[in-house]
Amino acid sequence: MIATALTDLWYGFGVALEPHNIMWCFIGVFVGNMVGVLPGMGPLATISILLPLTFGIHPVGAILMLAGVMYGAQYGGAICSILLNLPCHPPHAVTCLDGFPMTKQGKGGVALGLTVFASFVGASWGITEMIFLAPVLVEVALQFGPAEVCSLMLLGLLAGSTLARGSPLKGVAMTVLGLMLGIVGTDLETGAERFTFGMTHLDDGIELIALALGLFGIAEFMNSVNQVASINTAYVNVRLRDMWPTRAEFKQSIAPMFRGTAIGSLCALIPGTGPTIASFVAYATEKKISKHPEKFGTGLIEGVVCPEASTHSSVQGDFIPTMSLGIPGDAVMALLLGALMIQGIVPGPQLIKEHPDIFWGLVASFWIGNILLVLLNVPLIGIWVKLLTIPYKYLYPSALFFVCIGVYAANNDMFQVGETIVIGILGYILLRLDFHPAPILLGFVLGPRFEENFRRAMLISRGDIAVFVERPISAIFIALCVILIGGQLYVRMRAAKRARAEKRAALATPGPGVTPSSPVTLDQSVSGAAKAEAEARAHSRLLAIRAPSASAENFAQITFGCTSVL
Amino acid sequence: MRPATKTAELNKQWEEILRAVRDRILALGKVLVRKRDFYAGGLLILFGPVMALKGPSYRLGTLMHMGPGFMPTALGIILVCLGVIIAGSAAGLPEGEGEGILPEHPEWWGWGCILAGPLCFILFGSYGGMIPAVFSCVFVSALGDRTATLKSAAILAAVVTVFGVGLFSYILQIPMPILEWRGL
Numbered sequence: 001m002i003a004t005a006l007t008d009l010w011y012g013f014g015v016a017l018e019p020h021n022i023m024w025c026f027i028g029v030f031v032g033n034m035v036g037v038l039p040g041m042g043p044l045a046t047i048s049i050l051l052p053l054t055f056g057i058h059p060v061g062a063i064l065m066l067a068g069v070m071y072g073a074q075y076g077g078a079i080c081s082i083l084l085n086l087p088c089h090p091p092h093a094v095t096c097l098d099g100f101p102m103t104k105q106g107k108g109g110v111a112l113g114l115t116v117f118a119s120f121v122g123a124s125w126g127i128t129e130m131i132f133l134a135p136v137l138v139e140v141a142l143q144f145g146p147a148e149v150c151s152l153m154l155l156g157l158l159a160g161s162t163l164a165r166g167s168p169l170k171g172v173a174m175t176v177l178g179l180m181l182g183i184v185g186t187d188l189e190t191g192a193e194r195f196t197f198g199m200t201h202l203d204d205g206i207e208l209i210a211l212a213l214g215l216f217g218i219a220e221f222m223n224s225v226n227q228v229a230s231i232n233t234a235y236v237n238v239r240l241r242d243m244w245p246t247r248a249e250f251k252q253s254i255a256p257m258f259r260g261t262a263i264g265s266l267c268a269l270i271p272g273t274g275p276t277i278a279s280f281v282a283y284a285t286e287k288k289i290s291k292h293p294e295k296f297g298t299g300l301i302e303g304v305v306c307p308e309a310s311t312h313s314s315v316q317g318d319f320i321p322t323m324s325l326g327i328p329g330d331a332v333m334a335l336l337l338g339a340l341m342i343q344g345i346v347p348g349p350q351l352i353k354e355h356p357d358i359f360w361g362l363v364a365s366f367w368i369g370n371i372l373l374v375l376l377n378v379p380l381i382g383i384w385v386k387l388l389t390i391p392y393k394y395l396y397p398s399a400l401f402f403v404c405i406g407v408y409a410a411n412n413d414m415f416q417v418g419e420t421i422v423i424g425i426l427g428y429i430l431l432r433l434d435f436h437p438a439p440i441l442l443g444f445v446l447g448p449r450f451e452e453n454f455r456r457a458m459l460i461s462r463g464d465i466a467v468f469v470e471r472p473i474s475a476i477f478i479a480l481c482v483i484l485i486g487g488q489l490y491v492r493m494r495a496a497k498r499a500r501a502e503k504r505a506a507l508a509t510p511g512p513g514v515t516p517s518s519p520v521t522l523d524q525s526v527s528g529a530a531k532a533e534a535e536a537r538a539h540s541r542l543l544a545i546r547a548p549s550a551s552a553e554n555f556a557q558i559t560f561g562c563t564s565v566l
Numbered sequence: 567m568r569p570a571t572k573t574a575e576l577n578k579q580w581e582e583i584l585r586a587v588r589d590r591i592l593a594l595g596k597v598l599v600r601k602r603d604f605y606a607g608g609l610l611i612l613f614g615p616v617m618a619l620k621g622p623s624y625r626l627g628t629l630m631h632m633g634p635g636f637m638p639t640a641l642g643i644i645l646v647c648l649g650v651i652i653a654g655s656a657a658g659l660p661e662g663e664g665e666g667i668l669p670e671h672p673e674w675w676g677w678g679c680i681l682a683g684p685l686c687f688i689l690f691g692s693y694g695g696m697i698p699a700v701f702s703c704v705f706v707s708a709l710g711d712r713t714a715t716l717k718s719a720a721i722l723a724a725v726v727t728v729f730g731v732g733l734f735s736y737i738l739q740i741p742m743p744i745l746e747w748r749g750l
Contacts, residue, residue, distance in 0.1 A: 053738065056738070167652075169648060169651060169652055169655075170606065170652060172648060173610055173645065173648040173649070173652065176641055176644055176645050176648065177610075177613065177645070179637075179641055180613075180617055180638065180641050180642075180645070183637060183638055183641075187624075187634040189634070190625075190633065190634050192624050192625070192633075192634040192635075194624055194634055194635075194638065195617075195620065195638070218680065218681070218684070221680050222673075222676070222677050222680050222681075225673055225676035225677070225679075225680060225710050225711065226671075226673050226676050226710075226711060226712050227669075227673075392711075393708065393711035393713060393714055394708075394722055396680070396707065396710075396711075397683065397703075397704045397705075397707040397708035397710075397719075397722060397723070397726070398704065398722070398726050400680065400683050400684065400703065400704070400707045401683075401687075401700055401703050401704050401726055401730055403684070404683070404684050404687040404691075404699075404703055405687075405700070405730065405734055405740065408687075408691065408740075408742065409734070409738075409740045409742075412740075412741055412742070414688045414691060414692055417684055417687060417688050417691075418684075418685075418688055420684065421681055421684050421685065424681070425681065428677075429609070430609075432602075432667050432668070432669070433602055433603075433605055433606035433609065433667065434602055434603070434606060435606065451637045454632075454637075455632045455636075458629055458630055458632060459630060459631065459632075462630050463628060463629035463630030463631075465629065
């Protein structure tokens with residue numbers, strides 16, 4: 001099995017090293033890194049804005065470029081969070097905690113250098129995992145009937161919406177909304193036009209680009225306009241020379257790097273737990289096993305490399321279910337999968353067999369791209385740092401133009417620009433009501449396939465809904481769904497109980513001197529991280545991503561709850 | 567005691583209970599109208615019936631042979647249930663938490679400019695071609711920033727227009743006329 005995997009990988013390198021493919025990979029990585037550095041632009045916005053540019057490219061080149069954009073933006077986000085204390089992308093929120101203090105001490109360059117290295121280590125492990133696990137998963141997945149696919153999708157949707165940021169209930173509501181938006185258009189089986197309201201433009205359904213750019217473009221711009229305080233650029237003078245760590249610093253960060261990698265790859269295996277949770281868990285674990293946990297938050301290199309390694313390892317790991325099962329774990333993966341579907345490629349277990357050039361080329365390009373990123377980030381750090389100082393007032397009008405022309409160019413249709421505006425307004429209202437729009441995309445991409453498989457499963461079982469628990473593999477997925485929801489409820493109740501007990505204790509022991517002392521648990525150290533994150537946010541006053549500390553605390557607790565239940 | 571007074575007393579008791587219930591509901595309502603989650607749930611409850619009631623008009627079908635209306639109806643019902651739970655959970659929040667839908671400093675001008683930008687793009691793009699579309703889109707949306715002046719917005723718009731038309735029209739060859747009057 002190893003031999004076949006290696007031969008396939010060799011073939012993949014052959015595909016990825018073709019001159020035009022390597023060019024697309026390079027362009028993707030470069031642009032992604034550049035846009036990711038810009039404050040207030042996360043991978044989601046970056047990929048959606050660049051998505052229309054890939055329509056003219058061959059599918060292999062397009063997916064290589066988009067994947068490159070994605071992990072390039074991840075690298076860029078780390079720079080932004082370490083030097084400016086601005087978490088442009090949620091997984092990097094934890095990196096700010098120790099990264100920015102290091103910058104204040106004049107060690108920002110070292111933090112960046114080690115981050116680049118840790119990311120490379122994490123990503124390499126994630127890729128290795130993908131090489132060996134994906135073909136195995138495909139073998140299993142090829143035996144799935146519609147019932148299994150359907151319950152697997154249900155699990156993916158539930159995990160993606162409840163384990164993400166914010167309230168789980170609202171996450172599920174957003175997924176349902178996404179499924180509904182996916183229904184708009186002509187029904188595949190009967191040809192009935194659903195929810196088009198007489199508009200022929202909507203016959204083909206809502207355009208993925210219009211949805212993504214409305215939610216992550218226009219709505220985000222509305223959210224951040226005039227909200228971004230002037231950026232503190234006092235510490236951004238980093239030169240190439242500053243990036244080399246000393247031998248002691250390198251030694252200090254080696255072990256946390258591998259621990260972070262391991263945690264990230266574990267998190268990638270649980271569907272729905274993306275890089276954000278991986279980085280939180282990694283930071284909390286590192287703090288717990290450290291000999292001097294009190295020093296965390298004052299600029300400790302372990303607190304930077306561990307979450308960064310775990311983020312990158314889990315990002316690469318997230319590609320496994322996306323490419324081998326066709327089930328994306330989060331909105332970024334949903335967008336990539338949507339891009340493949342636009343290119344006319346059907347996602348699912350048959351993808352690796354039918355399009356080996358895409359899968360193995362992608363795997364090989366990960367390595368090439370990551371090496372390119374290391375090479376890019378080291379000498380170009382001076383330019384990236386200059387980019388950090390671009391004010392938002394120049395950024396968003398230009399980005400808005402990219403949004404308009406991108407949506408137009410997708411189908412040469414002005415109607416879709418209008419669609420984007422409407423979705424943008426809806427997205428902003430949802431943001432204001434504390435909904436996170438990412439699960440909408442997940443539901444939207446999976447929706448049509450979910451409906452199709454559900455119908456087929458019902459047809460085969462002659463309308464017997466019990467088929468989902470009668471077939472063993474499907475039953476396992478359903479059981480996992482139940483455990484997921486049960487775990488959430490359990491953690492909720494425990495947290496409420498504890499809050500009540502603390503309230504009672506506070507009432508029973510009046511006076512500021514007596515505070516109820518409780519042992520520092522993993523949950524609490526995470527909630528400490530969440531609080532610190534909120535402080536960092538209040539400090540930077542960047543509202544581009546709104547993660548109330550309560551929600552961060554909540555999803556970290558849920559993860560621990562789930563793992564303890566499992 | 568005469569029966570008449572007894573009934574009067576009973577009536578009085580009933581009135582008191584009813585008043586208490588009404589006060590309770592009014593107080594709850596007062597709490598709820600300020601909560602963000604109440605409106606969040608409300609929005610879902612609005613969306614749900616649109617789907618659930620329109621769904622059956624596409625033919626529901628049976629569980630074995632599902633029609634195109636089955637899924638929308640089911641999703642609509644789920645959404646209404648979720649909306650009720652979310653709106654209801656707002657009542658449990660303590661005073662002063664999770665309130666206010668608008669941000670502290672509403673940016674009506676900024677929001678308007680951001681939405682007006684793409685609208686200008688549609689308008690000028692349909693009748694004038696790419697140059698006026700790009701220029702107007704960037705110009706109008708740039709005005710949304712508080713520190714922007716007419717001059718700074720115009721300069722930014724000009725720069726983006728030159729760059730954008732060069733990239734999209736000449737390099738990527740988007741089929742959109744550069745400058746053309748199509749008439750109204």
